[in-house]
Structures are given as structure tokens and as C-alpha cells.
Amino acid sequence: MAELISRRQLRRxxxxxxxxxxxxxxxxxxxxxxxxxxxNVVTGVITLxxxxxxxxxxxxxxxxxxxxxxxSASRLAAWQRVLFGLVVxxxxxxxxxxxxxxxxxxxxxxxxxxxxxxxxxxxxxGLPSALAFLAxxxxxxxxxxxxxLLLVSPVRIRNAVxxxxxxxxxxxxxxxxLRPRLEQLDYTAISDFVYKSHGLTEAAAILFxxxxxxxxxxxxxxxxxxxxxxxxxxxxxxxxxxxxxxxxLVVAVLILPQVSxxxxxxxxxxxxLYMLLALGLxxxxxxxxxxxxxxxxxxxxxxxxxxxLTSPNSxxxxxxxxxxxxxxxxxGAGMTGLxxxxxxxxxxxxxxxxxxxxxGEIARVLFESDALQPWxxxxxxxxxxxxxxxxxIDLDLGTMHIFATGPQVLYYPIFAFCALAAVFAYRLSNSxxxxxxxxxREDESVAEATGVSTVxxxxxxxxxxxxxxxxxxxxxxxxxxxxxxxxxxxxVSITVLAVIILGGMGSIPGVILGAxxxxxxxxxxxxxxxxxxxxxxxxLVAMMLLRPEGLIPNRNRQRELHEADSEExxxxxxxxxxxxxxxx
Amino acid sequence: xSVLGTPPPSPMADVILSVHHLTKRFEGLVANREIDFEIxxxxxxxxxxxxxxxxxxxxxxxxxxxxxxxxxxxFDGTSVIGMAPHEVAELGIARTxxxxxxxxxxxxxxxxxxxxxxxxxxxxxxxxxxxxxxxxEEAAVEQRALELLDLVGLPRRxxxxxxxxxxxxxxxxLELARALASxxxxxxxxxxxxxxNPGETRQMTDLIARLRRELELTIxxxxxxxxxxxxxxxxxxxxxxxxxxxxxxxxxxRANPRVIEAYxxxxxxx
Numbered sequence: 001m002a003e004l005i006s007r008r009q010l011r012r013x014x015x016x017x018x019x020x021x022x023x024x025x026x027x028x029x030x031x032x033x034x035x036x037x038x039x040n041v042v043t044g045v046i047t048l049x050x051x052x053x054x055x056x057x058x059x060x061x062x063x064x065x066x067x068x069x070x071x072s073a074s075r076l077a078a079w080q081r082v083l084f085g086l087v088v089x090x091x092x093x094x095x096x097x098x099x100x101x102x103x104x105x106x107x108x109x110x111x112x113x114x115x116x117x118x119x120x121x122x123x124x125x126g127l128p129s130a131l132a133f134l135a136x137x138x139x140x141x142x143x144x145x146x147x148x149l150l151l152v153s154p155v156r157i158r159n160a161v162x163x164x165x166x167x168x169x170x171x172x173x174x175x176x177x178l179r180p181r182l183e184q185l186d187y188t189a190i191s192d193f194v195y196k197s198h199g200l201t202e203a204a205a206i207l208f209x210x211x212x213x214x215x216x217x218x219x220x221x222x223x224x225x226x227x228x229x230x231x232x233x234x235x236x237x238x239x240x241x242x243x244x245x246x247x248x249l250v251v252a253v254l255i256l257p258q259v260s261x262x263x264x265x266x267x268x269x270x271x272x273l274y275m276l277l278a279l280g281l282x283x284x285x286x287x288x289x290x291x292x293x294x295x296x297x298x299x300x301x302x303x304x305x306x307x308x309l310t311s312p313n314s315x316x317x318x319x320x321x322x323x324x325x326x327x328x329x330x331x332g333a334g335m336t337g338l339x340x341x342x343x344x345x346x347x348x349x350x351x352x353x354x355x356x357x358x359x360g361e362i363a364r365v366l367f368e369s370d371a372l373q374p375w376x377x378x379x380x381x382x383x384x385x386x387x388x389x390x391x392x393i394d395l396d397l398g399t400m401h402i403f404a405t406g407p408q409v410l411y412y413p414i415f416a417f418c419a420l421a422a423v424f425a426y427r428l429s430n431s432x433x434x435x436x437x438x439x440x441r442e443d444e445s446v447a448e449a450t451g452v453s454t455v456x457x458x459x460x461x462x463x464x465x466x467x468x469x470x471x472x473x474x475x476x477x478x479x480x481x482x483x484x485x486x487x488x489x490x491x492v493s494i495t496v497l498a499v500i501i502l503g504g505m506g507s508i509p510g511v512i513l514g515a516x517x518x519x520x521x522x523x524x525x526x527x528x529x530x531x532x533x534x535x536x537x538x539x540l541v542a543m544m545l546l547r548p549e550g551l552i553p554n555r556n557r558q559r560e561l562h563e564a565d566s567e568e569x570x571x572x573x574x575x576x577x578x579x580x581x582x583x584x
Numbered sequence: 585x586s587v588l589g590t591p592p593p594s595p596m597a598d599v600i601l602s603v604h605h606l607t608k609r610f611e612g613l614v615a616n617r618e619i620d621f622e623i624x625x626x627x628x629x630x631x632x633x634x635x636x637x638x639x640x641x642x643x644x645x646x647x648x649x650x651x652x653x654x655x656x657x658x659f660d661g662t663s664v665i666g667m668a669p670h671e672v673a674e675l676g677i678a679r680t681x682x683x684x685x686x687x688x689x690x691x692x693x694x695x696x697x698x699x700x701x702x703x704x705x706x707x708x709x710x711x712x713x714x715x716x717x718x719x720x721e722e723a724a725v726e727q728r729a730l731e732l733l734d735l736v737g738l739p740r741r742x743x744x745x746x747x748x749x750x751x752x753x754x755x756x757x758l759e760l761a762r763a764l765a766s767x768x769x770x771x772x773x774x775x776x777x778x779x780x781n782p783g784e785t786r787q788m789t790d791l792i793a794r795l796r797r798e799l800e801l802t803i804x805x806x807x808x809x810x811x812x813x814x815x816x817x818x819x820x821x822x823x824x825x826x827x828x829x830x831x832x833x834x835x836x837x838r839a840n841p842r843v844i845e846a847y848x849x850x851x852x853x854x
Contacts, residue, residue, distance in 0.1 A: 424712045431711035431718060432697075432704045432725075435690075439698045442687035449647055451673035451702030451766055460708060 009076075013064055013084050017091025020060035020144075024096045027052055028123070031114035032531060037122045039527065040199025041172045047199075049122065051169060057092045057140045061085030061147025078152040082145050089144015090137055097136035101129045160213040167212030172200045177524060181261050253415060257408040265407040267523040269479060272414035273472050275515035277492075278499040279421040279508070280468025285497070286506035286554070287434055288461035289441025291353040293493050294340070294360025298466040300367060300488035301336045302473025304376060305329040306385065307483045313384040315375045322388035322478065329474050330467050337466025341459045348444065360493055368485040381484035385477050389413060407479075414475055421468050422508050428464075429506070437461060438506075495519075502543055504550025513551050600625040600770060600802050601646070606655035608641055608826075615641040617826045619655070623770070628796055628803045630813045632837075633823035634846060639806045640682065642823070643772055647679055648672040660769060674702040678768035680759045682775045682806075688748035692738070692758055695747050696729035699765030732761040735798075736791065753784050760791070764799065771795070773805040777812050785809060789816050814838065822846065 027033050037049030065081035100123045102108075103115050124132030150158050171178075175195050182191040194204040230238055257265035277299060284292045308314045309325035320328075344355050367376055376382070389409050395402040428434050436457050439447040448454045477483050495518070503514020518539075522532050543550075603621040607614070615638045623629050631639050644650045646657060648669040657664050664672050678699070687695050704725060706718040733740055736757040742750060747758060756776065763771060776792065777785040789812050796803055807813045813820060813834070820837045822830040824846040830837055837843055 427711050427714050428708065431708075431722065432701055432706050433708045433711055435694055435698050436701055438690055438694070439687050439701075442689055443685055445649070445669075446681070446685045446687070447698070449649060449669045449673060449679065450699055450762065451670045452698070453668070453670045455668075464708070 009084070013087050014091065016060050016064045017088040018095075020056050020088060020092035021095035023056045023060075024053065024092055025099060027056070028096075028099075028119065029112050029114055030531070030534065032534075033122070034114055034116060034119040035530070036527075037119065040197060041169060042202060042205040043196040043199035045199075045202065045205070048172075053123075054139075054143050057089040057143040058147040058150075060088045060092060061144030062151050063147075064088040064144070065148035065151040081152050082148045085148020085151075086141050086145040089147070090141035092144065093137040093140015094133075096123070096140065097133035100124050100136060101133050104129055104132075156217060159216040159219075163216035164209040164212035167208045167215075168200065168205050171204070171208050172198075173525060173527075175199070176526060177264065181264075184261065254412075257404065257411045258402065262405060262407060264524075265411050267520055269407045269410050269414055270523060271515050271520045272411065272418055273476055273479075274496060274499060274519045275418050275512055276414070276421055276472035276475070277469055277496045278503070278511045278515050279418065279425055280465045280472070281496050282500050282506065282508070282511050283425060283428070283437075283468065284461050284465035286500060286511075287429060287441070288437040288458065290458060290461060291349065292356045292462075292465070293353050293490075293497070294356035294358065294363070295465070295469060295496055296488050296490065296492040297340065297360045297363035298333055298336060298469030299473040299476070299492060300363050300485075301333050301466070302329055302470025303477040303483045303488070304367060304382070304473075305332045305470070306474040306477040307382040308376075310478075311382055311385045314377075314382045319386070322386070322474075326471075326474060329470055333466045333470030333473075334463045336470075337463040338459055340466075341462030345455055345458055357490070357493075360490055364485055364488050364490075367488065379485060381482055383482040385481050385483070387478050387481065389478070410475070410479055417471050417475065418512075421471070422512065425468075426508055429508075433457070433460070498540060500550075502540065502550060504553040507550065507552050507554040510550045510552035510554070517551065598625040599623065600660055601804075602658050603646075604656045604658075606642070606645065606657065607653045608638075608645060608650065609653045614826050616645070616652075616823075619823075619826075619828050621821060621828070623802055623804055624819075625802055626796065626800060627819060628792065628805070628817050630817035630820045631804065631806050631823060632808070632810075632813055632820060636825075637823040638826040639823055640774060641826075643679065643774055643806065646672075646772060647677055670702070673766060673768075676767070676769035677772065678763035678766050678770075679772035680756075680763050680774055680776060682778060684752075684755045684759055686747040686755060686758060686762070689746055691744050692733070692747055692750065693726065693729055693743040695758055696732055696761045696765050697725055699762035700725050700728065702766050729761075729765060732764055733758075735764070735795075736761045737787070752779065756780070756788065757791075760795075764795070768801065770802045770804065773803065775806055775808060777807065777809055785812060788812075792816055 033049045033052060035049075036052065037047055039048040040046075041048050041051055062085070064084040064087070100120060103112075104120050104124065108115050123136065125135055127135055150161060153161075171194070175198055179191050179195050182188070194200060200208065230241060233241065257268065260268070277295065280298070281292065281295045284290050284295070306322070306325060306329050308316050309318065309320045309328060310322055311317075312319035340356070340359050344352055347355055366372060368379055369376075370378055372378070387410075391409070392405040393402060393409055429437075436447065436452040439450065439452055440454050440457055444454055476487075480487075499514040499518050500511055501514075502518050503512070504510025518536075522528070522536065525535075528535055599622050601621075601623040603619060606616055606619040606621070608616040619642065621642075631642065633639055641650070645652045646659075646664070648664060648667045648671065652665065659672075659675060659677060662675060664675065664677075667675070687698060690698070704721055706721055710718050730740055730743065733743065738754055738757045738761060742754065747755065750758060760773075760776070773792070777788050780788060792803060792805070793816055795801055805813075805817070817834060820830075820832065820834055821828060822837060822840075822843050824842075829842050829846060830840045832840070
């Protein structure tokens with residue numbers, strides 16, 4: 001045995017197995033499995049609960065087969081690694097098996113309310129205790145080995161299998177969105193072919209497996225081909241390709257609400273509002289490195305100023321048109337940015353974070369307070385904010401008929417503002433201003449000595465961040481038709497920060513994708529609504545461990561965090577540049 | 585030879601920096617006491633002294649990082665007392681640091697371009713609007729930055745690397761390029777050869793001499809390495825315990841008993 005698996009590796013395998021076992025038990029105890037044990041992924045074949053359970057030993061087996069850091073492990077043969085996966089899976093399965101046996105014999109529901117008889121029935125496949133234990137353990141081991149096998153198999157196969165599985169799960173997950181829409185658009189035949197009692201039909205499952213696998217296999221060569229073609233093309237046509245790509249993207253964004261229907265448009269509106277906030281905060285945190293935890297204050301100021309100026313019911317009661325009010329709102333928010341920025345000019349890092357956190361709360365408390373109630377409406381907020389956008393658009397263009405209501409309309413101004421903010425931020429980041437911000441982020445006193453007026457640039461960052469944030473607030477007020485202080489708590493600040501971190505600090509495409517993933521996905525996966533915060537936390541922890549630089553990292557930051565990979569290269573570089581050292 | 589009091593009239597009448605009775609106290613500790621100091625235009629002047637003699641404090645006052653307790657600093661006819669560091673930089677004083685301080689997570693090129701910041705004109709609203717003259721300025725500065733890399737001997741292939749990934753010697757060169765980017769009239773070098781081997785030190789010394797020639801700079805350097813100081817500078821000022829104890833040409837300084845004492849202790853002079 002000592003020959004087969006060294007002590008250290010044995011310990012590693014045991015640890016991963018234990019972690020997997022805890023994960024399995026956790027999934028059962030929080031009720032995720034119980035909630036989704038009847039949600040079909042492929043109807044009659046597998047349910048979501050089963051997918052979740054199987055995913056744990058699969059991933060654990062995969063991890064176990066990954067080479068550990070120490071060099072001795074590089075001699076491990078493929079079959080040894082698969083063995084690791086098997087052992088990990090067996091451990092996890094056995095622990096769950098024991099748990100199931102005990103829970104079936106003793107009533108544990110007094111403490112663990114989610115361990116219900118139907119859940120145990122599901123976990124034990126309806127078998128008697130001893131057999132159930134064996135079945136669970138065996139299945140765990142098998143899945144773990146499968147995970148390991150996936151790792152040792154060639155990249156192509158691995159990618160194909162992963163992508164096929166993801167395609168199937170994804171298609172079944174979006175059933176609540178896709179199916180009603182398909183039926184609404186009279187594609188009942190398609191929806192009947194694809195879905196059966198919330199899961200995929202077997203035929204559709206096979207289809208998506210194949211599509212997923214083929215897409216994965218073709219991805220790399222197709223990507224290479226495109227890259228080669230683009231690289232080989234002369235500058236002139238490369239620019240044309242770029243323009244076309246942007247054009248296609250714009251068209252896709254434009255027709256999205258038409259295709260998707262009102263619910264998705266509503267989700268897109270929310271994504272857009274957060275995207276705008278994130279683009280603004282990215283200037284402050286990503287570019288200038290000023291950790292602002294009270295960003296919600298600007299969102300609130302934008303919303304309240306809009307409400308005050310445009311609502312006839314507000315204390316001002318002047319009822320300005322939205323687009324007349326907007327410049328005033330932006331100016332006001334910019335001033336607020338300066339106002340909050342000025343006292344914290346001398347603060348750095350953690351201190352700045354704490355003080356801005358306080359400012360954010362102060363803003364909310366002010367809006368809520370009874371003292372300001374005559375002006376700001378207190379807890380009741382301000383109602384009756386008119387929308388400058390028509391409630392519905394009904395256009396008959398002969399061949400095309402465009403019909404849009406509510407969010408489908410609001411979607412357009414929001415994304416127009418997002419696009420503007422993204423372009424402006426991009427230009428700033430590539431100018432003298434962006435460089436000055438970055439320099440300040442890196443070393444404030446050296447930036448100052450190099451000629452950057454850190455006072456001015458900090459204030460500029462705060463003001464521009466505030467102005468962008470207030471735009472989002474203004475649109476938010478218009479969307480709801482009313483503002484309440486309750487909408488502006490600290491979680492907005494935290495969520496926006498999470499969007500930036502998830503997407504990639506200082507990277508505009510990252511921020512955009514971050515908003516789509518972090519704000520859009522939870523809305524789309526409505527079935528998980530009860531477990532949203534749990535999934536949220538899980539995703540963030542996983543991201544920080546696996547990809548700390550974000551989804552689409554800023555070019556520089558990626559290198560910074562992954563330079564361990566290129567350390568050897570660096571050493572040789574140092575070596576040949578300083579050959580004289582020690583010789584003279 | 586007068587070693588204290590007002591400095592001897594310089595051979596070149598054109599003085600770019602003149603410091604009078606400069607004193608800096610830190611709660612009882614006198615870091616600089618009544619220092620008088622002048623730099624003729626286009627000269628290379630060194631400031632030496634044992635650790636803790638107050639050289640870096642002196643530098644920090646010249647660049648506006650700390651404010652003197654008393655005394656005057658006049659640069660090219662303008663008093664820099666009370667100016668913020670970025671205003672001093674704009675006036676034409678640039679510096680490097682004893683322990684290299686680059687913008688570590690920015691590219692080599694971006695580091696140099698930040699150095700050019702004070703000479704660039706684009707305002708934020710112009711950048712936001714993407715006006716053509718902003719792009720033109722940007723391109724010109726990038727070109728200039730690349731030329732500066734050539735000048736300090738940092739190969740252009742490093743331009744897109746992160747500053748912190750450069751080998752040590754190249755980091756020193758990059759810091760120099762960043763300082764030069766603002767077209768300074770006076771360049772302050774704080775131990776530019778610290779941590780270098782003799783070969784690299786010689787290259788750096790040659791580079792300093794060449795920069796003065798080609799860019800018509802005035803250079804003030806703090807150094808420990810006597811070989812560098814003696815080889816490159818025209819005048820040398822010696823500080824000890826915050827006071828100026830000697831001033832003169834390299835030959836005069838080498839023979840000065842007070843300097844020898846400060847560096848080697850009392851017995852060495854006997």
C-alpha cells in the first residue's frame with residue numbers, strides 16, 4: 001500500500017473525500033436535494049436533485065486526480081489517479097450511506113427538519129438499509145472514478161463531455177423561461193419536442209448532448225481559424241470585421257426584448273441598472289483604487305433628486321420633465337460626490353472603506369428620517385414619478401410589427417446610458433486621466449511627486465462615479481414610479497462591488513459580464529429563489545479561489561495574479577541579464 | 585578653504601537651485617540644520633554623508649513632500665516652499681527613489697507615460713468626448729516614452745511588461761525614464777546605483793553623465809558609493825548630523841579631514 005499511494009497522498013485523498021462527504025450532507029440538510037428531487041432534468045431519467053448529488057463526488061474525484069503541488073506526484077500513473085477518484089467517491093458515498101441508514105432508523109427530524117422520509121426514500125432508492133448503504137457507496141465511488149477519468153482523459157474528450165453535460169442541464173434549467181415564450185410565439189411543436197413535465201425529453205437530451213459535444217470539439221479549431229484569418233487580414237479589413245462584430249452585437253441588444261418577452265426584459269432592465277452602477281463604481285474602485293462601500297448613496301441621491309424634481313407630488317411639486325431634470329440631477333450627484341470625497345481625501349484603504357460605509361448608511365438614514373419627512377417623504381417615500389417613456393409602443397411597419405410594453409420600452413434608454421457610460425469609461429481609462437488614477441492606486445505619494453494632483457484626481461473619480469451612479473438611480477425612480485428609502489440599503493453597495501470583483505476590477509467587459517451573471521442569473525433561475533443567497537455566496541467563494549482576477553480580467557491584473565505560472569521564465573530572464581554579479 | 589557659511593561663488597554665475605538656512609526639525613530631532621546649498625545650471629552635484637545625515641530629508645523638502653521648518657528654497661527664480669509635490673514636479677524637478685518605487689502593476693510604458701502627465705493637456709471631458717487632439721497627444725507621448733526607454737537603455741520589448749516583473753537593473757532604468765519624461769530641469773537621484781554590481785554601476789554612471797550632456801540637465805545625486813561620486817560629480821556637499829560639514833571639488837573633499845572623520849571615525853585622521 002505504501003508503494004501504491006504515499007502517505008501524503010493518502011492524507012490528501014482522505015481530506016478531499018471528507019470535504020465531499022460534508023458537501024453531500026450539507027446539500028441534504030439545507031433542503032436543496034429535497035426541494036429538487038422531483039424537478040426533472042431529463043424526464044424519467046434524472047432529476048435535478050440527483051444531478052446535484054452526483055456533481056459532488058464527480059468534482060471531488062476530479063480534484064483528487066489533479067496533481068498535487070509537490071513534484072513527487074508527477075510520477076503518478078493514470079490508473080493511480082483514477083484510483084484516487086474512486087477512493088474519494090467511496091468515502092463521500094459511504095458517509096452519506098451511513099447517514100441515510102442512521103436517519104432511517106432514528107428520527108432526526110427534531111434537529112434536522114429537512115431530512116424528511118421522502119428525501120430518505122429518494123436517497124436510498126427505496127432499498128432496505130444494508131443495500132441502500134452499498135448502493136450509495138458504490139454510486140459515489142463510481143462517480144468519483146468517473147470524475148478522475150475525466151481528468152486523465154485527453155483535453156478534447158474532457159471538454160466535449162463537460163460541455164455536453166452543461167448543455168443538457170442548462171437547457172432544462174431554462175425551461176420555465178423558454179417554454180412559455182415558445183408557446184406564446186406559437187412554437188408549440190418545438191416546445192413539445194424539447195420539454196416534458198418540466199424536464200427535457202430523452203430525444204431532446206440526446207440532441208443537446210450531441211450539440212454540446214460538437215460545439216466543444218469545434219470551438220478550438222473555429223477559434224483558431226477566426227483568429228488566424230483576422231490576424232492575417234490587413235488592418236483595413238480587420239477594422240471592418242471589428243465594425244461588423246460591434247454592429248451584430250448592437251442589433252442583438254436591440255432586438256433582445258422583442259424576442260424575449262416582458263419577463264426577460266424586466267430582468268434585463270434590472271441587469272442594466274446594476275451595470276450602470278457597476279460602471280460608475282469601477283471608476284472609483286477599479287481605476288482609482290478608492291474602496292467605496294457607500295456607493296448606494298449616489299444611487300439614492302439620483303433617485304431622490306429625480307423624484308423631487310419630476311414628481312408633482314413631491315415637496316417641490318414643480319414636476320419638471322425628466323430630461324430637463326436629468327442634467328440637474330447629474331450636477332447634484334456630482335456635487336454629492338465631491339462632498340463625500342472631500343473629507344476622505346486623506347484616508348487610505350481600509351479606513352476609506354469604513355468611512356464610506358458610514359456615509360452610505362447616513363444617506364439612507366437621512367432619507368428615512370422623520371426630520372426630513374416634509375421634504376423627502378420619510379419612510380413613505382415619494383410617489384407619482386411620471387415616466388418620460390411611453391408605456392407601450394405599437395408600430396406597424398408593414399412587414400414588421402413592433403409591440404413593446406413597460407420594461408421592453410425602458411430597456412432601451414437604460415442600455416443607451418450603459419453604452420455611453422462604457423464608452424466614456426473606456427476612453428478615460430486609456431487617457432492621461434486613467435493613467436493618473438492607476439498611478440494613484442499603485443502608490444499615492446509617488447504619483448503625487450510624479451506630478452499627479454492626487455486631490456483633484458480623487459475628487460474627479462468620486463464625482464464621475466457619483467454621476468454615473470445617479471443616472472442609474474434616476475432610471476430606477478422612473479421605472480418604479482416611486483422611491484422608498486428601503487431600496488437603498490448597504491446590500492446594493494455590496495452587490496455592486498461583488499459585480500465588479502466577479503467581472504474583473506478595472507475591466508469594462510468584465511463589469512458588463514459580471515452584472516449579467518450576478519444580477520441576471522439569479523433572476524432567471526427563479527426556482528432557486530429560496531437558495532439564492534446560498535448560491536450567491538458559493539459562486540463568489542468559488543470565483544475568488546479559482547479565478548481571483550474576475551471573469552474577464554483587466555489585462556494587467558491577470559498577469560499579476562497568475563505570474564506564479566511564469567515564475568521559471570522570470571528566473572531565466574533575471575539570470576541572463578545579470579551575469580556579471582559576483583564575478584567582479 | 586571655507587567649508588561653512590555661504591558657499592563660495594560658483595564659477596558659472598547661473599544658479600538653478602539655491603537653498604538658504606534650510607532647517608527641518610522633527611520634534612526635537614534636527615534633521616537639517618541651517619543648510620546653505622547652490623547648484624549651478626547644467627552641473628552634476630553630489631550630496632554625501634553617513635546614514636542618517638539628513639540627505640533624504642533634504643530631498644523631500646526640495647520636492648515639496650515635507651515642508652521645511654525654516655529657510656528658503658528657490659528653484660529657477662521661484663520659491664518652492666509651501667508648494668504641493670505635483671506643483672514642484674510641474675515646475676521642473678523630478679526624482680528617483682532610494683528603494684525603487686515604480687507603479688508596480690502598470691506596464692513599463694504606462695509608467696513612463698505617467699511621468700509625462702504634467703506636460704499633457706488633455707482634460708477629462710476632452711478625453712470622454714474622444715476629441716482628435718487627445719488621441720494625437722496620446723500617440724506623441726507614447727512615441728516619446730519609447731524614445732526615453734531607448735535613451736536609458738531599456739529594450740523596447742519590455743514596454744508592455746508589468747514594471748514589477750522587470751529585473752532589478754532595468755527597474756532602476758525605468759525609474760529614471762519616468763523621471764525624465766516630465767522634461768525636468770533638475771533631476772534628483774537618490775542613490776541611483778544602490779544594489780548594483782560594479783559593472784552595472786559603471787553603466788549607470790556613464791548614463792548619468794550622458795543624460796546631462798544630451799538633455800542639458802542639472803543633476804543632484806545622493807550616493808554612498810565614493811567611486812560614483814568622485815567619478816561623476818563636479819561639486820560635492822557633505823552632510824553629517826544634519827549639518828553641512830564640507831563643500832568643494834572631489835579632490836578637496838577627498839583631502840578634507842572632517843569628511844574623513846565623519847566617514848571613518850576619529851582615529852583614521854590621526
